[in-house]
Amino acid sequence: MNTHSMSVLGLTSAEEDVYRHFLRNPGTPEGGAPGALPEEREGGVWAVARLRELRLLHGDDAHTWAVDPVVAVPRLAGERLDSAHRTMRQLVDVRPILRSLRLERPASGDAARGEGAAALSRLEDLREVRARVGQLDFGARSEVLAADPGDASAPERAGYARHLDLGRLSTTVRVRILVRATALADAGSLDRLRHLHRGGAAVRVADGLSETVLVYDRHAALVPIDARDTGRGALYTEESGLVSSLVGLFERLWSGATDFAGLVTADTEQVARLTDTQRLVLTAMCAVSKDETGARQARMSLRTYRRHISDVMRLLGACNRAQAALLARERGWV
Incomplete structure (x- = not known):
């Protein structure tokens, strides 16, 4: 035998x-x-x-x-x-088992306090944040929502969505990602977005995005401890009320955002020349989210700054600033 x-x-x-x-x-x-x-x-x-x-x-x-x-x-x-x-997915995330077993215990003040303490936890080390995102990626079953206004010029303050690994997600998991328009002007960010889009993620661009949110299966979420500095770590929660509010916020932002696929496939063959002033304004527009800040950087009035932006968008054939930033990057203008 x-x-x-x-x-x-x-x-x-x-x-x-x-x-x-x-x-x-x-x-x-x-x-x-x-x-x-x-x-x-x-x-x-x-x-x-x-x-x-x-x-x-x-x-x-x-x-x-x-x-x-x-x-x-x-x-x-x-x-x-x-x-x-x-x-393995079931063993990686044993929290549903723990929740089920906790329900078997008699209700008491100590137990209630224990449940409340577990509803929100602080991850103050970015290595902890990356590890938690990796764990959640692996355990995700149906959906991932990510709003990432990450600052390309300061990687240490990048949104947690940048740690998403599509290779760890099941093919049945739907991924939606929101990014700020300025991300399209950064070569590394643009390449990453294209990679995510090719990998099956739905990506949209919001001009004034400032919220950093990461939600898994509508039952667990990560948000920054400090919205102005995501490098300080994250708050992790499974509290249903908080998670539902974050999902609602994401959906509102998503409904008003521009589809990344439409921006990427836009016609980019038109050639035009920029004046030095227009190039300065374009660079400022791609680097900052507020016109007031851009006007100060370009050393001109807000009205003049916005007029130059309109001229640049017309030269690019762009219908909004997100598309203008992408087209400018693809043509090598910034």
Whole structure:
């Protein structure tokens, strides 16, 4: 008898022996299979039934063949991996089990205080934030919402959505990402957004986005401890009221944002020349979110600054500032 090596694929030694029997004896009667197990004839009958259930044998009682190993082995391996992956996801996030078990305890002041303390936790080290995002990525089952106004010029203050890893997410998870228009003017940010979009994420651009939010499956969320400096860490919550409010905020921002796909596929073949002043204004527009700040950087009045922005948008053929920033970047104007 051959060495048994298919147990890792979920087959018993009896099932493997019968499968190998039909590989050696293709087209033979099914009744001959128990002969592969002379000491366990009944075991052979059960093995044949199990192999048919696993779609490893085909044909009828009179003529039975084993499915080609080139087809059978990868399929069995894939099914085992899928099963293992589902189990790992359940083990990575044991919080639903803990919540269920806590409900079994008598209600008391101490228990109530313990529940409240667990509703909100501080992650003051960015390594903790990245680790939590990675854990949540792996455990996500249906949806990820991310609003990321991350400052490209200050990576340490980037939004937590930048730690998203689509490779750790199941293909059944829907990902929606909101970014600020200035992200389109940064080469690294633009490449990352294209990568996320190609990977299946829905991406939209909001001109004045300032909120940093990351929500998983509408039951867990991350927000900055300090909205002005995300490098200080994050608050993590599973409190349903807070999470619902954050989901509502995200949905409102999403409804008013511009589709990234439409910006990327816009026509960019028109060529135009910018004056030095227009180039200065364009650079300021792509770097800051407020016109007042941009006008100060360009050393001109707010009215003049906005007039130059209108001229630049017309030259670019852009319908909004997000599109203008993207087109300017693609043409090498900033």
